[in-house]
Amino acid sequence: MENFNYSIPTKIYFGKGQIKNLGNAIKEYGSKVLIVYGGGSIKKIGLYNQITEILNNNNLSYVELSGIDPNPRIESVREGIKICRDNDVEVVLAVGGGSTIDCAKVIAAGVNYQGDAWDIVLNSSKITKALPIITILTLAATGSEMDPYAVISDMSKNEKLGTGHDKMKPKVSILDPEYTYSVPKNQTAAGTADIMSHIFESYFNNTKGAFIQDRTAEGLLRTCIKYGKIAVDCPNDYEARANLMWTSSLAINGLISYGTKGEWSVHPMEHELSAFYDITHGVGLAILTPHWMRYVLSDKTVDKFVEYGVNVWNIDKNLDKYEIANKAIDKTSEFFKELEIPSTLREVGIGEEHLVEMSKKAVNGGLKNAFKHLTSEDVFNIYKLAL
Amino acid sequence: MENFNYSIPTKIYFGKGQIKNLGNAIKEYGSKVLIVYGGGSIKKIGLYNQITEILNNNNLSYVELSGIDPNPRIESVREGIKICRDNDVEVVLAVGGGSTIDCAKVIAAGVNYQGDAWDIVLNSSKITKALPIITILTLAATGSEMDPYAVISDMSKNEKLGTGHDKMKPKVSILDPEYTYSVPKNQTAAGTADIMSHIFESYFNNTKGAFIQDRTAEGLLRTCIKYGKIAVDCPNDYEARANLMWTSSLAINGLISYGTKGEWSVHPMEHELSAFYDITHGVGLAILTPHWMRYVLSDKTVDKFVEYGVNVWNIDKNLDKYEIANKAIDKTSEFFKELEIPSTLREVGIGEEHLVEMSKKAVNGGLKNAFKHLTSEDVFNIYKLAL
Structure with missing residues (x-):
């Protein structure tokens, strides 16, 4: 066996109805939220409404970035970073599968990076801090909800690259298997x-x-x-x-x-x-x-x-x-x-x-x-x- | 499957020579240390000297509580609490097996509890905070190095009881399998x-x-x-x-x-x-x-x-x-x-x-x-x- 330094700090709320913990989870880190999501599926299953209701009830303000692609694009990352900076976002909330979470991670890490976000995809050692990331998982696949990795594509260059940093480990992930029924x-x-x-x-x-x-x-x-x-x-x-x-x-x-x-x-x-x-x-x-x-x-x-x-x-x-x-x-x-x-x-x-x-x-x-x-x-x- | 709230926050340094991380691990939490250990085995294997050298080199002051029994006694807990209070201890360092770590945990939790320490063994909900606990494991058995539990005995009453609280989860544990050779x-x-x-x-x-x-x-x-x-x-x-x-x-x-x-x-x-x-x-x-x-x-x-x-x-x-x-x-x-x-x-x-x-x-x-x-x-x- 090799030596290792174990650290798996993400808190998981697992099971039916665990979304009830969302408000308090966010409030531990801030009050201005960026919600990142993909297509309309979270609206179809009623999750979007549930989330915005929780945010409103907890006096948390939010902005949105939607339309994250299945192989998430660097363009979405750049857009998300701009939204965060323009709105002083304090917490990034990813709602979706691995692509959405990956995109949210690099947004969170890119906000505090002065150069172009593609740099931190190419070289994760340039990441020094990241906004806290909270996720609500709707697809069991990549494991991004509990790991430090993100994979981002620049289709103009035919490049799809992985990056990873401890600071990108989600603080909290809500895993309700019912969200994957659809x-x-x-x-x-x-x-x-x-x-x-x-x-x-x-x-x-x-x-x-x-x-x-x-x-x-x-x-x-x-x-x-x-x-x-x-x-x-x-x-x-x-x-x-x-x-x-x-x-x-x-x-x-x-x-x-x-x-x-x-x-x-x-x-x-x-x-x-x-x-x-x-x-x-x-x-x-x-x-x-x-x-x-x-x-x-x-x-x-x-x-x-x-x-x-x-x-x-x-x-x-x-x-x-x-x-x-x-x-x-x-x-x-x-x-x-x-x-x-x-x-x-x-x-x-x-x-x-x-x-x-x-x-x-x-x-x-x-x-x-x-x-x-x-x-x-x-x-x-x-x-x-x-x- | 039942719902659950997962949180396993203990950082683990696993493997040969991982004691090199001890100084920095302690310094994250304070500079005044209580070392808790059992009999002389940690002196026999040279671990005690290694630890005190690291503490000295890092300008960390320390006091000691030794002689923790295999079924750790409430009397040791009380003694440890007194030492912590008298010396403004900021970090509790347990070196040993489960008994030593269990004892250290209840000391750490008892320092901030005003009543007698046996109360928090009987009723863990009375625990509100605890000094940060760092462990160096020398016996593979109880798992106390990564869990919230402690078992303490009051032999005068023939009582051996378990208690547990999230605040008693060690912050860092150093697991070097070589320490268990003896x-x-x-x-x-x-x-x-x-x-x-x-x-x-x-x-x-x-x-x-x-x-x-x-x-x-x-x-x-x-x-x-x-x-x-x-x-x-x-x-x-x-x-x-x-x-x-x-x-x-x-x-x-x-x-x-x-x-x-x-x-x-x-x-x-x-x-x-x-x-x-x-x-x-x-x-x-x-x-x-x-x-x-x-x-x-x-x-x-x-x-x-x-x-x-x-x-x-x-x-x-x-x-x-x-x-x-x-x-x-x-x-x-x-x-x-x-x-x-x-x-x-x-x-x-x-x-x-x-x-x-x-x-x-x-x-x-x-x-x-x-x-x-x-x-x-x-x-x-x-x-x-x-x-």
């Missing part, structure tokens, strides 16, 4: 794939002796497998929505990565797909993951795939190692198909035209310390397999 | 049983649909089972000590209990044993646990024992339910024997003399909402089985 089937499926990918990115590492982290990760994966399909088929199943929602937070808040070392593999590859084609992040991850697994399977990595197969998919541990590993990868791929997620890049409109360029960009940030070191040629091969 | 075999074994008991107390509940909590708890149990014996046999095995240490914290910091509902069963029964006979807490838990399991096994509870048997002990899921359950309980009992923990009350000097009295006291705090509602007669029966 999430469409395809988004529920993609969200589940995203959660699983976060777990995979931590789980498939080369750290020895991080047993407790591995077993915890396997428990989270089993939760996604048990409830992903149920949530797709029965959108109003509270138990499924609740388990997925809490798993989304625990998958990436540090719990399973503290004590391990490594770099993510599939996310950097997927970010290029989204940056060039604006596809749904979770769909890209689900398409790439089984191919990445098969590609990195080797004598050096097979034991980890055996653990995965036996502990997550209940595959007979007495089988041959490679048989277990391959069965586990098959199961992964079949599971994504059961969720009715596209399984090839061509299905989502991606052809060979940008593969070389995307491969080169994907390894820009590293991939050297990943579970298996990947070169741009490796990434190209994986993209090709996924076509 | 823990004797029997204490390592008892500590492992204590950790497992905390997990059992959460895991065996009647909440439906807390799937993620259950799978996480099982992962923690498997960690104890894998590493308990290794740590007993090879005290300097870093991997074993690290996994046990981190499990001790996660077992009771809320991670596996948030979202579930219930009351603890075996701890209240054990507290009476310790209060009357001053035995090692973890030993009492290990003796009682298998008997409690067997006693509460019924058509209503068998399914949970099946989950436990299959997921923790890898028992064939195709066997008869009761066969799985009984095998799982056997395995539990065998495991504690492998750790060379006594398996009967008589072995630790407990006879029939106080059983009735202890049974009555054990149910004082409740046991009504436990996994199975236990009356004083039930507790008496379990004690009898454990003789």
